[in-house]
Amino acid sequence: MIQALIVDDEHLVRKGLRLLFPWDKYGVEIAGEAASGEKAMQFLREHPVQLLMTDITMPGMSGLELIRQAQRHDASIKAVILTCHQDFEYIQEALRMGAIDYIVKTQLEEMDLDQALARIVKAMRTEAPEPRTGASQASAMKDVAELSGSVRWVMDDDGFESLLAAIGKHDPDAGQVAELWRSSKDRLQLNFPMFDWQEIEEAAPVDAYGFEQRLRKLRARLQAWLRRSGYSEDIIQAIVKAVGRIAEQPVAHVKQSEVSQWVNLSKNYFSTSFRDIMRLTFSHFLQTVSVRAARELLVTTNYPVYWIAERCGFADQRYFSKLFKEQTGLLPSEYRQLHGK
Template identity: 30%
Template structure:
């Protein structure tokens, strides 16, 4: 029987899972339960567990923290994640850390229980089978020459088995889902004798050397830590594997706090990086040096893409979109370069010098940032170092409407967002976009949208329910 520990801070969820699912019929038995990660670790110290099923959002110690510790201390234990729909980013991180599957709490229905457990058993069997195929001499000769070739699956959404069929060399051993290793650098089926890298785009090849004197557990901990912390920033399409000296890597100071987000958003929300190469390169270098977790990086720029769409909606043919997941810094940088090219190309006006274009875009950005306390045309002209009359003339020719009309339009569009996404009062929304008089705001909104704010909110709610 597979020994199972369930971890969730909601007692009703734990009891519901234990009582409702056909554990014994699927060859499983519940040996314990815990209400947070800290208590789960205490239980694991005293009991043998083969499968850990854990929630992600918990007090005291989160599920992500628990998974990281379990991966290091109990590498053979299998992990399944309990989740809600809004935990998408954390699910991606959990899968990167080695979770084999996830169970969506909101989709669990009686007829699905046996199917869910059957899938988990099958995934556990697949990993056990892969381990069984590893030849004993290979295990004994683990990193025998002080080096190891490691192959990482970069995208947790892709089935590791699919990637291995195309990009993992024959003879490589699966250490855990998404990570394979080999003492030497064998050839893949699709490689020539001179090829040096797995051909599958989802596979990163890393050559660890300087491993002499390290035991197996320490090496695997190094492999996991590198995949979790630095692989994202090192991987790029190339003809050679990434070279990592274990001695140097272990000596690096990897402690990094969480940098404040406001300065990052402020810099990338401005227009300088679009029109000035030196500024773009400086901001890119600074951003990479922060080594933000990939999930956090994607989340920041998801928010920024919304701001860019608001700012450049009048000149972009199509809105800027962003992927839910970036496999590497290289793929993120390519996306950012494409965004920069799209905006600069759309904004290019032959009648204006780059300096004037930059000033107009700065004015648009400032108008967006000060939406709750709008800046007059004269004030903003001074802020972007232009005379008032020339600024008004250039702005209208560049944007296609006067500065006053532009500010009014973005304030109304922001009001629509609040009406769709919040239950705040009309007075509160009016104040957020710079109108102190609710009646004046409602009249202006109706002139622009054709209906009152309350009617717009009701129509939006009705359309979402359909």
């Protein structure tokens, strides 16, 4: 029997999925349910599961992050995402990460559930793991880079252990270590722009052990900096989660009210604690992340500046250009000319 885990923050959705699909017919057993990504990971550590069906947007850990962590825990786990609407950006991202299918929850009554489950089970049985050589080894290094550039490990002990385990498993060479350190530091600087990065050693470590030690030192300094705000561990972790979620989706045009709901804080308390812990306002942080996303789009695409401005959440192109120059010293067109292909 295929063991499946259903993850959704709404009890009625979990119950509906249990009752509606013909699980037994296709050799699937619902091993458990979870109302959050955190509880799902706890379940996965204690129970072998082959199929993960997860909501894509939940308070706390998102469905995308859950898929990442679940597949790091067990690369053979297959994921199906649950979404309330045809959000193709999220769906495409999940499919790029290895999800085998998606289900729009609002269309369950109109779907051929028998056919949908048959399709999912067929995909599970036909997909085979690739040997970890050549291109797949490069993919493994990309996974390590994503882990090290994430903010989750800064306050979360399990996240940090996962990162160290990934580094030890793939044992990057000197060139890979140098690139990992550069990219990790670059992404973390975006997440914590007010931290004194001049304190952090510039020279790249020469091996995996040196990389691990450098990360331990950086983690300790970031934790000390965050804790100087005087807030509790729970609140600091909530803010760091919010920071990571925004950085993962830099062009999602999120609102402060939405982010505060992700981490279960009131809008006013979130605003105050974010400013105190991060040493800048939420709106300023969002601008910084959006300009960074715009920089990448200017270099990697040929879309016009007005399109990129709108894509990154700026309705006024002149304001976008002014803010872009304040942060980079260049107008968007100048930045593209200097750094483009």
